[in-house]
Amino acid sequence: MTVTHTTFTLERTYAAAPPRVFAAWSDPDTKGRWFATGHTHRLDFRPGGQEVTRGRAPDGKEMAFTSVYHDIVPDERIVYSSTLTGDDELATVSTTTVEFSADGEGTRLILTEQSTFLEDRELPDWREQGTSDWLAKLGKELAS
Numbered sequence: 092m093t094v095t096h097t098t099f100t101l102e103r104t105y106a107a108a109p110p111r112v113f114a115a116w117s118d119p120d121t122k123g124r125w126f127a128t129g130h131t132h133r134l135d136f137r138p139g140g141q142e143v144t145r146g147r148a149p150d151g152k153e154m155a156f157t158s159v160y161h162d163i164v165p166d167e168r169i170v171y172s173s174t175l176t177g178d179d180e181l182a183t184v185s186t187t188t189v190e191f192s193a194d195g196e197g198t199r200l201i202l203t204e205q206s207t208f209l210e211d212r213e214l215p216d217w218r219e220q221g222t223s224d225w226l227a228k229l230g231k232e233l234a235s
Contacts, residue, residue, distance in 0.1 A: 092210070093208075093209070093210055093211055094207060094208070094209060095207070095208040095211075095215060096205075096206070096207055096208075097205075097206050097208070097215040097218075097219075098203065098204065098205045098206075099203070099204055099215075099218075099219045099222075100201060100202065100203045100204075101201075101202045101219070101222060101223055101226060102199065102200065102201050102202075103199075103200045103202075103226050103229075103230065104194050104197055104198065104199050104200070105197055105198045105200065105229070105230055105233050106196070106197045106233070106234070107197060107198060107233045108193070108196065108197070108198060109166045109167070109191045109192065109193055109198045110165075110166045111198075111233065112191055112198040112200060112229075112233065113165060113166045113167075113169075113191055115229060115232055115233060116136075116169060116189065117136045117163075117165075118136075119132070119133075119134040119136070121232065122134055122142075124232055125225065125228040125229045125231070125232040126144065126225055126228070126229075127144045127146075128228070129146060130144050130145055130146030131143075131144070131145045131146070132144050136160060136163070137160060137163065138160055138161060138162065138163055139159070139160065139161075140159070140160050141157060141158065141159055141160075142157070142158040142160070142171075143155065143156070143157050143158075144156045144157075148177065152177040152178050153177070153178055153179075154175065154176070154177050155174075155175070155176045156173060156174075156175050157173060157174050157176075158171045158172065158173040158187075159171060159172055159173075166191060167190070167191055167192075168188065168189065168190050168191070169187075169188070169189040170186070170187070170188050170189075171186075171187055172184070172185065172186045172187075173185050173186075173187065175213060177212055177213075180210075180212060181209055181212075182208070182209060182210075182212035182213040183206055183207060183208050183209065183212070183213050183218065184206070184207045184209075185204050185205060185206035185207070185218075186204070186205050187202065187203070187204045187205075188202070188203045188204075189201070189202050190202075190203075200226070202222065202226070204218070204219075204222065206218060
C-alpha cells in the first residue's frame with residue numbers, strides 16, 4: 092500500500108486582463124476547448140458545483156477527473172477539490188487553489204495543488220507536467 096503526498100505551485104503570466112483569464116475557467120465552452128480537448132466535459136461553475144472530464148488513457152483505461160468547487164471569488168480566486176480515477180480505481184485526491192492578479196495589462200496566475208497519490212496509479216511528476224501542459228493550452232486559448 093503506497094501513499095505519496097505532494098504540493099506544487101505553477102506560475103504563469105498571460106497577456107489578458109484578470110476578468111478574461113477568469114472567464115476562461117468559468118465558461119463551460121471556453122474551458123472545454125483548453126482543458127478537455129478530445130474528452131467529454133461538463134462544468135457547473137459555482138460553489139458546490141461539479142466539473143467532470145472523461146476520456147481514455149493511451150493504455151485504454153477509462154479516466155475520470157471530477158472536481159467540486161468550494162470557493163469562487165470572481166476574477167481573483169478559485170478553490171476546488173478533485174479526484175482522478177482509472178477504470179473506477181481511485182488514483183488521486185487533490186485540493187487546488189488558482190489565484191488571479193493584475194500584472195500590468197495582463198494577469199499573473201498562481202496555481203497551487205496539494206495531492207495524495209494512491210498505489211502509484213498516477214505519479215506526482217505526471218500530474219505536475221499535465222497541469223503545466225493545460226496551462227500552456229490556456230495561454231493559446233487566450234491568445235486566439
